[in-house]
Amino acid sequence: MKKKALITGIMGQDGTYLAKLLLSKNYKVYGAYRRNSNYENNRLRKLDIEDKVELINLEINEFNSVEYTINTIKPDEIYNLAAMSFVASSFNQPLYTANTNFISLINILEVLKKSKKKISLYQASTSEMFGNSKNGFIDENTHFDPASPYGISKVAAHYLIKFYRKAYKLECCSGILFNHESPLRGEEFVTKKIVRQLCEILKNKRKYITLGNINAKRDWGFAPDYVEAMWKMLQLKKKEDFVIGTGTTYSIKEFINLTCKYLKIKIKWIGNGINEKCINLENNRIIIKISKKYYRPLDINYLRSKPLKAKKVLKWTSKTKLYTIIKEMCDDVLSSMN
Numbered sequence: 001m002k003k004k005a006l007i008t009g010i011m012g013q014d015g016t017y018l019a020k021l022l023l024s025k026n027y028k029v030y031g032a033y034r035r036n037s038n039y040e041n042n043r044l045r046k047l048d049i050e051d052k053v054e055l056i057n058l059e060i061n062e063f064n065s066v067e068y069t070i071n072t073i074k075p076d077e078i079y080n081l082a083a084m085s086f087v088a089s090s091f092n093q094p095l096y097t098a099n100t101n102f103i104s105l106i107n108i109l110e111v112l113k114k115s116k117k118k119i120s121l122y123q124a125s126t127s128e129m130f131g132n133s134k135n136g137f138i139d140e141n142t143h144f145d146p147a148s149p150y151g152i153s154k155v156a157a158h159y160l161i162k163f164y165r166k167a168y169k170l171e172c173c174s175g176i177l178f179n180h181e182s183p184l185r186g187e188e189f190v191t192k193k194i195v196r197q198l199c200e201i202l203k204n205k206r207k208y209i210t211l212g213n214i215n216a217k218r219d220w221g222f223a224p225d226y227v228e229a230m231w232k233m234l235q236l237k238k239k240e241d242f243v244i245g246t247g248t249t250y251s252i253k254e255f256i257n258l259t260c261k262y263l264k265i266k267i268k269w270i271g272n273g274i275n276e277k278c279i280n281l282e283n284n285r286i287i288i289k290i291s292k293k294y295y296r297p298l299d300i301n302y303l304r305s306k307p308l309k310a311k312k313v314l315k316w317t318s319k320t321k322l323y324t325i326i327k328e329m330c331d332d333v334l335s336s337m338n
């Protein structure tokens, strides 16, 4: 019989790639989405799997809706990916963030606690939980020091998973994923914003880009690689939490330099801090400016993973290099502009 998987947040970047992976492994995939989701623009269509996933309208904050969905489908595996995932917005929406990312997980865990069927649960934890706790490599033993309402909500959810696993022997675990990008990345995240807007500059559809803290460093991997790690975690007999990342780190400025290199835009940087600017050497025009508008009340300056446990236990390593990710993202945007 086919294994059944339920994915919350199916319409997001990871939900879509995970659905594609599970379908390729012959799963029956149920995808939960919220009523107000932008269905017309959905990513499933882009990967040509819209008709292969059974879509379910689910309000994750409503216990009855969660209980009914899980008890009707009786999945073997649940991947809880639904979240208010944009860190910058979480500063202005702390309650909504906590409800979506933390309280709604209690709904799922309480249903699983009462369920007669053993159902495995994957929770989407994040490198944002570490905050500025360390300037070196981060692994499963690094302490948490979240720097946003988003990070705090995810730490709380992370501890819920540990608690239900220990107290009630639930088959649940968290993947602590570092940033991962792809052509399906949401438009508001910095990599997609840079790629799209540089492509627009290249095609004379935009004059300049405005960014915030370009000195922050991130450990960027490729989303299709990372959903493979999610699946591998749920196949383990004894559920454990894992750090998933590349082990490398680049600043936003280095990401811009690499994207310009791929797009063959010759640039130079001038000035410092809020006055830093990027000039297009072909016409001497400013193409990147810095604005306080995009600074966060608190930011994480440095993230770099040490995914040794994943390599050893899951036999998982990040395959795709940053320059290839940039190429994939640029090619996708450019092809949509033609």
Ligand code: NAP
Pocket (backbone or CB within 6 Å): 008, 009, 010, 011, 012, 013, 014, 015, 033, 034, 036, 037, 038, 058, 059, 060, 061, 080, 081, 082, 083, 084, 085, 086, 100, 124, 125, 126, 127, 176, 177, 178, 179, 180, 181, 186
């Ligand atoms: P994403 O593209 O923003 O997708 C998140 C999904 O959650 C969206 O489909 C969204 O629905 C849904 N959602 C948001 N609020 C909801 C609500 N109140 N009720 C139901 N669904 C809701 O994020 P992603 O990059 O795929 O990330 C997947 C998960 O991994 C998230 O939990 C995120 O926090 C976590 N994570 C991501 C990264 C990363 O770098 N991508 C790293 C670590 C952890 P709509 O489509 O309707 O907006």
Ligand code: F7E
Pocket (backbone or CB within 6 Å): 085, 086, 087, 088, 125, 126, 127, 128, 177, 178, 179, 180, 188, 189, 190, 191, 193, 210, 211, 212, 213, 214, 216, 217, 218, 252, 294, 295, 296, 299, 300
């Ligand atoms: O910001 C800086 C910003 O919004 C990255 C989510 O998937 O990964 C993601 O969270 C950095 C920050 O991602 C702009 O200040 C500068 O330092 O792309 P981001 P994020 O906050 O790292 C983690 C692992 C998750 O779990 C989250 O769900 O870039 N930055 N200028 C900017 N960021 C944005 N968005 N826009 C700017 O203009």
